[in-house]
Amino acid sequence: MLLGVIGDDFTGSSDIANNLKKAGMSVGMYSGVPDNKMKLNKYNAVVIALKTRTIPIKKAILESVKALEWLKSKKCKKIVFKYCSTFDSTKKGNIGPVIDAIMKNLNVDFTIACPSFPDAGRTLYQGHMFVNGVPLNESGMENHPLTPMTDHNLVRWLNYQTNGKVDLINSVTIKEGAKSIKKRITELKKSNVKYAITDTLDNQDFDLICSGTDNLKFLTGGSGIALGLPKVFKKKGMLKKSNSKLPNVKGNTIILSGSCSLTTNEQVELYKKSNPSLFISPEELIKNENYHNEIIEWILRHSKKRPLIYSTALPKKVSLYQKKFGSKISSKIESLFQKIIKKIYKYNFNKIICAGGETSGAIVKALMIKELQIGEEISAGVPVMWEPEKNFKITLKSGNFGQKDFFSRALKKL
Secondary structure, three states, X not given: OOEEEEEOOHHHHXXXXXXXXXXXXXXXXXXXXXXXXXXXXXXXXXXXXXOOOOOOHHHHHHHHHHHHHHHHHOOOOEEEEEOOOOOOOOOOOOHHHHHHHHHHHHOOOOEEEEOOEHHHOEEXXXXXXXXXXXXXXXXXXXXXXXXXXXXXXXXXXXXXXXXXXXXXXXHHHHHOOHHHHHHHHHHHHHOOEEEEEEOEOOHHHHHHHHHHOOOOOEEEEOHHHHHOHHHHHHHOOOOXXXXXXXXXXXXXXXXXXXXXXXXXXXXXXXXXXXOOEEEOOHHHHHHOOOHHHHHHHHHHHOOOXXXXXXXXXXXXXXXXXXXXXXXXXXXXXXXXXXXXXXXHHHHOEEEEEEEOHHHHHHHHHHOOOOEEEEEEEEEOOEEEEEEOOOOEEEEEEOOOOOOOOHHHHHHHHO
């Protein structure tokens, strides 16, 4: 196998799988570490989707290293640790500790952090992250209920999380090409730097970065880097072509939205104007043990109308809910989504659209998804996927991804 990817959530994993396929690789995505009985020789790359972004650090390291050991057993030539393009983590977040654990396991002394994704509006300049031209900590991400980003200097942010030194490979060096990048890496290593944030202004930068790091066994970043990696393998004559297409699936459709990003709020508001939608009331969820049954009954009454169930709310409301009910409200909403999907799946709801990383992880877990094959792209970083054993299609959308009419676009693709 050429490439093994360890993703820290499900939407991000489908995001990088989509970009790998778009750039020419055959790729399979697995929920957790695959069973050793699974045949994987049809794929150039495998993405292992974990749910480690916001769990305790020790557990995140344990699960990530377990995935790494499996990829090593398949003799992957390069390993990528994939996290969000907006670097979702707190000062004491999991990104740095997981990177350190993987580096120690692989016995490597240097890697890059390349989180940006220009196609989705995420760019890096002088180590500072921008979202559609706005500093990361002013883009709405500062209000994220689980991983608020309060600084857009990612050199500084990664330094909080790691024991080693973090520095920068800036845009000037990158634009000069692969030789310049390699020279900069040599200089950084002589200064005992272990990690380098890479500026990225456009997709062409990924080609240069991947060529300049082709001798590194381990890379980290967002899904954008996947646009450059296949070209490196192709130049070496190692890439197999894939023309696989997903089959048609007939059945009912459900949209489940748990993300509270500004983008998803806009998407929900537009969709509910002309489609049946139901808001998950935190108050009702706390006090009513049968609330999930009431929601399921409502869904079944609208089964042919592609209903939307959402807990999506604006930051002020989210803050009020957290003050009133505490942090437990997030896990309760995830559990509710799981109860709903387990029940309605039996009623031929086999086309599913999920918005939000935590929501997507909960749904994948509830349905016991093992393998996902990658189909057509709906929006930058968001593909249609097919579960071959259970015969359903699903799309997992990161909160900040997609156009305002994303749900309508996704319905057409599914």
